[in-house]
Amino acid sequence: MSEENNMTKKVDYDPSRIQNVEHGVSNTLDNIGVELLQIRVGGETVHAKRIGGFFRNIKTIIAPIWLLLFLGPYLQWDGHQAILWDIPNRQFHILGLTILPQDIWMLALILLFFAMALAAASAVAGRLWCGYFCFQTVWMDTFTWIEEKIIGNPNKQAALDKAPWTWEKIKLKGLTHSIFLSIGMLTGFSFVAFFTDSLQLWQDIFAGTASSTAVTVILVLGFATYFFAAILREQTCVGVCPYARIQGAMLDKQTMVPTYDIDRGEPRGRMKRVRPGEEAPKLGDCIDCNLCVAVCPTGIDIRSGQQLGCITCGLCIDACDSVMEKLDKPLGLIRYASLEEFEGKTQPPLFKRPRVLVYGGIMAFAGAILVYGLATIAPMKLNVLHERAPLFVMLSDGSIQNKLTIKVVNKTNKVMQVKLSADGIANMRVEGDTDLLLVEPGSVGSTTMLIKAPRANLKGDNTPVQIHAQDVLHPELAQTYDSMFIGPK
Numbered sequence: 001m002s003e004e005n006n007m008t009k010k011v012d013y014d015p016s017r018i019q020n021v022e023h024g025v026s027n028t029l030d031n032i033g034v035e036l037l038q039i040r041v042g043g044e045t046v047h048a049k050r051i052g053g054f055f056r057n058i059k060t061i062i063a064p065i066w067l068l069l070f071l072g073p074y075l076q077w078d079g080h081q082a083i084l085w086d087i088p089n090r091q092f093h094i095l096g097l098t099i100l101p102q103d104i105w106m107l108a109l110i111l112l113f114f115a116m117a118l119a120a121a122s123a124v125a126g127r128l129w130c131g132y133f134c135f136q137t138v139w140m141d142t143f144t145w146i147e148e149k150i151i152g153n154p155n156k157q158a159a160l161d162k163a164p165w166t167w168e169k170i171k172l173k174g175l176t177h178s179i180f181l182s183i184g185m186l187t188g189f190s191f192v193a194f195f196t197d198s199l200q201l202w203q204d205i206f207a208g209t210a211s212s213t214a215v216t217v218i219l220v221l222g223f224a225t226y227f228f229a230a231i232l233r234e235q236t237c238v239g240v241c242p243y244a245r246i247q248g249a250m251l252d253k254q255t256m257v258p259t260y261d262i263d264r265g266e267p268r269g270r271m272k273r274v275r276p277g278e279e280a281p282k283l284g285d286c287i288d289c290n291l292c293v294a295v296c297p298t299g300i301d302i303r304s305g306q307q308l309g310c311i312t313c314g315l316c317i318d319a320c321d322s323v324m325e326k327l328d329k330p331l332g333l334i335r336y337a338s339l340e341e342f343e344g345k346t347q348p349p350l351f352k353r354p355r356v357l358v359y360g361g362i363m364a365f366a367g368a369i370l371v372y373g374l375a376t377i378a379p380m381k382l383n384v385l386h387e388r389a390p391l392f393v394m395l396s397d398g399s400i401q402n403k404l405t406i407k408v409v410n411k412t413n414k415v416m417q418v419k420l421s422a423d424g425i426a427n428m429r430v431e432g433d434t435d436l437l438l439v440e441p442g443s444v445g446s447t448t449m450l451i452k453a454p455r456a457n458l459k460g461d462n463t464p465v466q467i468h469a470q471d472v473l474h475p476e477l478a479q480t481y482d483s484m485f486i487g488p489k
């Protein structure tokens with residue numbers, strides 16, 4: 001049996017060990033402020049309760065930072081759009097740097113880096129991406145926050161779902177869903193704005209002159225965002241997202257995921273005052289308040305073991321810790337823990353876990369090459385092609401002539417006026433099209449250079465020469481190409 005199958009077997013708790021000792025709703029709990037919640041799962045929309053805590057704070061911090069990404073197309077850098085995928089001209093502009101098709105390997109490395117980061121994070125702590133960073137999660141969390149502000153707490157939201165369609169319900173539902181749809185459309189718009197002049201796109205939309213492609217993409221992405229985050233909600237994470245299906249291959253027995261400590265929690269049961277002469281029931285620490293289920297955005301009960309729908313957001317940990325605090329019991333009845341921890345084994349450090357090492361190694365490799373590539377990517381690239389037929393021409397004055405095709409790539413967002421020159425042989429002359437070469441941003445300028453040199457000054461049939469290109473408008477932009485001057489043997 002594979003390791004994953006073993007793992008699944010161990011994770012699925014034996015239901016016979018879970019006992020629900022019902023002692024009735026207790027005044028004791030009311031006194032300490034623990035709310036006994038009715039949970040709604042199975043067929044009904046999940047309206048998760050929001051409570052504070054460590055993991056909620058992390059989500060609250062990460063979500064706005066993530067949403068700021070959508071401001072990317074509106075940022076300006078040196079008078080140009082800071083991030084622009086210029087597909088018609090096959091250029092990617094980022095913060096003044098232009099990545100042309102020949103540098104596309106860097107984008108491939110970026111994708112590899114993030115894929116490995118995702119795999120490494122999953123191996124360490126499960127669906128971390130889903131819990132904190134995935135757009136679906138962030139949007140869903142934002143939408144449910146808006147819903148709570150407009151309609152009220154989860155109980156009111158559930159009641160409104162069941163209520164007949166009155167004017168009040170139409171008003172509340174209409175308002176919330178209009179906001180959801182607007183956010184969806186803004187999402188679609190911001191996505192398209194990465195691929196075109198963002199401010200021009202706004203003008204075109206309002207003037208009704210935007211291209212049908214842009215409008216179609218905005219509408220498709222806008223409705224998709226609305227459908228997945230506002231209508232399907234947690235069902236997207238549970239049943240639609242492919243990552244949920246493949247995560248099993250990335251986890252192992254040392255992966256830390258939110259886990260209910262069944263030995264400590266069971267038999268669960270609600271506390272009640274024990275009358276004199278009555279024997280106190282022997283209960284675990286779980287008071288079956290259901291708060292952990294009520295806060296779960298995917299509506300699952302982590303006490304039943306790990307499930308496909310758990311996005312490892314840790315909100316149930318916050319919930320249970322808040323209950324334990326009130327009960328004056330140790331925190332961590334639900335906590336990030338690995339299967340090996342529950343088997344009594346010591347968690348090895350990350351650098352001793354082969355899976356993490358492999359993912360981390362590939363990440364480091366991709367990251368190092370990427371950093372090198374970004375550090376050495378030149379804003380100007382000079383290419384020199386030697387004329388092959390003939391390789392050289394012997395002139396009537398006895399000197400030798402070589403013909404070179406010069407190509408200058410402008411990777412900046414400014415026009416270049418390039419001065420070309422050459423040296424390396426005594427008394428050599430440069431002729432041909434040696435006026436300033438005008439190269440538009442993100443394009444390639446081409447010209448021909450003729451080099452003439454006295455035969456006596458050549459060092460055999462191949463004499464090293466250097467071709468220089470310098471932008472006269474920005475002299476710091478310069479390149480040198482080592483070439484060969486070819487002469488007779």
Ligand code: SF4
Pocket residue numbers: 260265268285286287288289290291292293303319320321323333334
């Ligand atoms: S695990 Fe914690 S939050 Fe969940 S029902 Fe038990 S005591 Fe309540």
Ligand code: SF4
Pocket residue numbers: 258292295296297298299300301302309310311312313314315316317
């Ligand atoms: S079970 Fe806990 S960690 Fe998993 S999704 Fe629900 S609240 Fe988040």
